[in-house]
Amino acid sequence: MRPLRYSINGTLDGCCHHEAGLPPDEESMRYWTAEMERADALLFGRVTYEMMESAWRKPATGTWPDWMDEWQIPFAETIDRAKKYVVSSTLSGVDWNADLVQGDLGQAVQRLKQEPGEGLWVGGVTLPLALAELGLIDEYEFLVQPVVAGHGPTLLAGLGERIQLELVDRHEFRSGAVALRYRPTRVTA
Numbered sequence: 001m002r003p004l005r006y007s008i009n010g011t012l013d014g015c016c017h018h019e020a021g022l023p024p025d026e027e028s029m030r031y032w033t034a035e036m037e038r039a040d041a042l043l044f045g046r047v048t049y050e051m052m053e054s055a056w057r058k059p060a061t062g063t064w065p066d067w068m069d070e071w072q073i074p075f076a077e078t079i080d081r082a083k084k085y086v087v088s089s090t091l092s093g094v095d096w097n098a099d100l101v102q103g104d105l106g107q108a109v110q111r112l113k114q115e116p117g118e119g120l121w122v123g124g125v126t127l128p129l130a131l132a133e134l135g136l137i138d139e140y141e142f143l144v145q146p147v148v149a150g151h152g153p154t155l156l157a158g159l160g161e162r163i164q165l166e167l168v169d170r171h172e173f174r175s176g177a178v179a180l181r182y183r184p185t186r187v188t189a
Contacts, residue, residue, distance in 0.1 A: 002117040003138035004043070004109065006128045007035055008155065010142050015149035016125060026071040027173050028143065033075040035141070040117035041083040043101075043109070048124035049086045053096050056080055085112060085120075087127055106134045125153050132156055132163060139183055140165060146176035 009028075010016045024032070036042070044052065056079045059065065064073055084098035087105060094100050101108045109131060112120055122128055122137070131137050142155065165182035172178050 001113050002040060002115060003119045004113055004122060004131065004136055005035075005039070005119055005139040005141060006122050006131070006137045007032075007141040008123055008125075008128070008143070009145060010155055011145055011147045011149040013148050013150065014154040015152040016155050017149070017152035024072070024075075025173075025175055026069075027175065028177060029072055029075045031143070031171065031173070031179060033078050036075070036078045036082060036121065039082065039119050039121035040115075041085055041112070041120055042079070043085045043087065043112070043120050043122040043127070044098075045124050045127035046086065046088040046091055047126065049084065049088075049094065049098070052079065052123075057096050105130055106136065109134075109136050129156050129158060133160055135184075137184070139168075139181060141179060141181045143177055143179045 008016050056076050058076070058080045064076060068076060080096075082097065084094075084096060085101050086094045086098050087101045087108075088094075089102065091100060101112075109120075113136070119138075122131060128137065164185045166185045167180065168183050169181040170178060
């Protein structure tokens with residue numbers, strides 16, 4: 001069974017909004033590129049899928065936009081070519097190398113996890129909360145930025161039951177950011 005990994009950037013106070021002072025730098029982009037390459041497929045909710053597609057889908061011209069720095073291109077290419085699954089009850093279809101996931105979330109994700117491979121990757125806010133509630137996340141990875149946002153959505157806000165985690169890896173960045181990887185020590189569902 002392939003593991004489901006939840007990874008996200010956050011601030012010291014737990015804010016996980018992409019506009020909360022969490023700009024990527026070259027070192028963190030290399031790190032996220034390697035993490036994406038470890039996944040067989042990406043799992044997104046509608047909002048995250050649309051946000052990622054608008055930023056990282058290769059234009060029809062075949063040329064990356066001028067705003068993109070050279071060091072961002074490996075990440076862009078990795079996410080652009082990745083297999084994607086999109087969980088949505090409002091979309092009628094998806095593209096960008098994606099399949100739509102509808103129906104019972106737990107059953108659908110359990111089927112994806114049972115396929116052979118290295119793992120699934122999920123990002124975002126709402127979908128990971130639902131997956132955590134179902135006990136389907138096998139690994140949590142938080143790239144904590146040395147920023148206090150003081151506002152915005154926070155990691156897994158509204159979680160119904162505490163999930164005890166065990167630290168399995170950490171990586172420090174020159175910027176002062178720290179990537180922390182945890183595994184649940186017990187199954188919550």
